[in-house]
Amino acid sequence: xxxxxxxxxxxxxxxxxxxxxxxxxxxxxxxxxLQADEDRRAIQTELDAILAxxxxxxxxxxxxxxxxxxxxxxILKQKTIQLKEKSKNLTENLQAKANELQELLYLIPNxxxxxxxxxxxxxxxxxxxxxxxxxxxxxxxxPHWELAKKYDIIDFELGNKITGAGFPVYKGKGxxxxxxxxxxxxxKNTAAGYDEVQVPHLVNEASGFGTGQLPDKEGQMYHxxxxxxxxxxxxxxxxxxxxxxxxxxxxxxxxxxxxxTPCFRREAGSYGAHVRGLNRLHQFDKVEIVRIEHPTKSYExxxxxxxxxxxxxxxxxxxxxxxxxxxxxxxxTSALTYDFEVFSTAQDRWLEVSSVSNFENFQANRxxxxxxxxxxxxxxxxxxxxxxxALPRILxxxxxxxxxPEGIKIPKALVPYSGFEFIN
RNA sequence: GGAGAAUUGGCAGAGUGGUCGAAUGCGGCAGUCUUGAAAACUGUUGAGGGUCACACCUCCGGGGGUUCGAAUCCCUCAUUCUCCGCCA
Numbered sequence: 001x002x003x004x005x006x007x008x009x010x011x012x013x014x015x016x017x018x019x020x021x022x023x024x025x026x027x028x029x030x031x032x033x034l035q036a037d038e039d040r041r042a043i044q045t046e047l048d049a050i051l052a053x054x055x056x057x058x059x060x061x062x063x064x065x066x067x068x069x070x071x072x073x074x075i076l077k078q079k080t081i082q083l084k085e086k087s088k089n090l091t092e093n094l095q096a097k098a099n100e101l102q103e104l105l106y107l108i109p110n111x112x113x114x115x116x117x118x119x120x121x122x123x124x125x126x127x128x129x130x131x132x133x134x135x136x137x138x139x140x141x142x143p144h145w146e147l148a149k150k151y152d153i154i155d156f157e158l159g160n161k162i163t164g165a166g167f168p169v170y171k172g173k174g175x176x177x178x179x180x181x182x183x184x185x186x187x188k189n190t191a192a193g194y195d196e197v198q199v200p201h202l203v204n205e206a207s208g209f210g211t212g213q214l215p216d217k218e219g220q221m222y223h224x225x226x227x228x229x230x231x232x233x234x235x236x237x238x239x240x241x242x243x244x245x246x247x248x249x250x251x252x253x254x255x256x257x258x259x260x261t262p263c264f265r266r267e268a269g270s271y272g273a274h275v276r277g278l279n280r281l282h283q284f285d286k287v288e289i290v291r292i293e294h295p296t297k298s299y300e301x302x303x304x305x306x307x308x309x310x311x312x313x314x315x316x317x318x319x320x321x322x323x324x325x326x327x328x329x330x331x332x333t334s335a336l337t338y339d340f341e342v343f344s345t346a347q348d349r350w351l352e353v354s355s356v357s358n359f360e361n362f363q364a365n366r367x368x369x370x371x372x373x374x375x376x377x378x379x380x381x382x383x384x385x386x387x388x389x390a391l392p393r394i395l396x397x398x399x400x401x402x403x404x405p406e407g408i409k410i411p412k413a414l415v416p417y418s419g420f421e422f423i424n
Numbered sequence: 425g426g427a428g429a430a431u432u433g434g435c436a437g438a439g440u441g442g443u444c445g446a447a448u449g450c451g452g453c454a455g456u457c458u459u460g461a462a463a464a465c466u467g468u469u470g471a472g473g474g475u476c477a478c479a480c481c482u483c484c485g486g487g488g489g490u491u492c493g494a495a496u497c498c499c500u501c502a503u504u505c506u507c508c509g510c511c512a
Contacts (some may be wrong), residue, residue, distance in 0.1 A: 048481040058493040062442040
């Protein structure tokens, strides 16, 4: 959520940013927001004046009662009763106006960074880096879902039976490989200075609002109506919400956290060949990195996160590329996002395995995540997060790119974790 | 699940209807003293709205109510603790 004061003072920048995101009715949206803000402040001022008066009268009444001047007190009482009526109305108006403003603010996405390319769809994302050799596969090479079946390491049908589509069962070396990947990622992240945390997999409404999944993506999360809790779509939600309503000290920065969690996504509206196998699941595993940074350091931090993920993909020997997402494809809350994609050789397409973003103070504003700056003023912090890494598509990439006629050859870096070199 | 107690500023903890945004202690920050530090002493120290700046307004777990006036009384929800029950 943007700060109203920021919108008020930087209308031009905001409109330019919204244009880059192809937001329709941006002019109107901003105009309505500023109007609501102005109205709200006007009502607030009026209400404050009335409250000030009635506070004063109440004190006087107290004095009169003490000094035994009951009649004087009674007269003032009548006055305050009138004020009370007025202030009640104004309070209601204020509440309504504040809600209106809040809802408008929820509709305004983050302002993209200068370097975010224009564009309306994923076609317009900018490839900023690519490395790793795309292997030439042997004859009869298979897509990962066939390999999974052949080696009996992932059972999609069994998941169907137990739960439904998109909830696979990993078996034998498949299950072990999952565990290996999780441990490997966590070890890489902690070695890079991220503190490991284990967090709840269900979150309350306030947390959903804090990181921006609510109200924007309500339908994408599984919801337990009985207790009003949401299954997390990413560890970003519980981990970042650790810092909701927190005022940090300047020397608390940088804060670096990593967490493994399963992720649950309803993926309403997804269909077709692109959701086959591990490409798109309702439940999947992911290791996440989250950073809380001083505003002047957040882009440095973003670069370091990108480099960190790079290092892992290099070590796994997977061909990958990095995209800078365009205005039309970047997430609602993000100011700058880099997507990592691994080439899936047997499917002949790129699969997103990580998304690393700087949210600047957009999340922090909702979270009320602040710090005391060196002038003693509270200021919003910057939040960032990224996958490091998401398992299913890494697994898909590994299975497809590392397949040989003799079986799947596990990358060297993973062998100490998996305990085996081949799946055959 | 049942019974009881509690929830106050960074922490501890006072405050049962007006003079309370809130005593006191600790911690933090600044200063005096010191070669420096410690100790001692002095001052300062919650958040949000509002204002050019003041004024002023709101906030004592969340929400609602009583009252001219609520941290204080009532209702409700949440959380924590103690005892009992059940249990990985």
